[in-house]
Amino acid sequence: MTRPVGIILAGGLATRMGGGDKGLMRLGDGTLLSHVISRLAPQVDGLALNANGDPARFDDLALPVLPDSIDGFAGPLAGVLAGLDWAASHGAKQVVSVAADTPFFPRDLVDRLSKAADDAQAPIALAATRDPDRGPMRQPTFGLWDVSLRDDLRNALQGGLRKVVQWTDKHGAAMAIFDPNPHDPFFNVNTPEDLAHAQNMLETAP
Incomplete structure (x- = not known):
């Protein structure tokens, strides 16, 4: 069985970072992004970046850059759809998505999702992360997606769907x-303070 391909979701607006x-x-x-790539690349059989605008700014990454195919800012599911369409064109059966601003996600992410x-x-x-008080807390930008769902997702997005879990619940998503521990593996960088915290995490990691 071949491994999934990977899509890095970098299409956000980054408003809190200016x-x-x-x-x-x-x-x-x-x-x-380089930290995200170094974690995901060994886990998948191909890798692409979902981003809008001029792809030349990512030339040094040597990755395919896939824009959203849905007009307007349709959120992370639009990036997932771009990844699914790219995967289908390469004969892949599954895609694993990760966020571009989450540099410490697990190195066994793909195996455990699969x-x-x-x-x-x-x-x-x-x-999902384990929370003793609230139960599992889903991380909907980190997922494994079967390519067979791409037309269903396209239709949902064209119909105005934007909430990830509204669509994944419809398909009985597993977790x-x-x-x-010792830190949130899905800590993401939204603000300059978060970036400073990520730097501290990097410097103090065992």
Whole structure:
């Protein structure tokens, strides 16, 4: 069985960072995106970036840059759809999505998402963190998606759907649950303070 391909979702507006591409901000010796790529690339059989605007700004990454195919800012599901269409054109059966601003996600993300989907016989599996008080907290930009769902997703987005879990619940999405210790593996950078915290996490990581 071949592994999924990967799509990095970098199509957000980054309003709390003053706009622009969060993924190109410096973190340690690289950028947020370089850390994301280094974690995801070994887990998948191909990798692309979902981003809108001039793709030339990502030339040094040497990755396919896939724009949204849905007009207007349709949110992360539009990026997932771009990944599904790209995967279908390459004969892949599944896509794993990750966020471009989350540099510490698990190195076994894909294996655990795949296992969750297989165990539940579900076409989608979402990552979640374990919360003892509120139960599993889903991370809907981190998911495994079956390519067979792409036309259903396209129709839903064209019909105005924007909430990820509204669509994934319809398809009985499974969950892969991760412990948030010693830190939240899905910590994402939304503000300059978050970027400083990420730098501290990088410097103090074992």
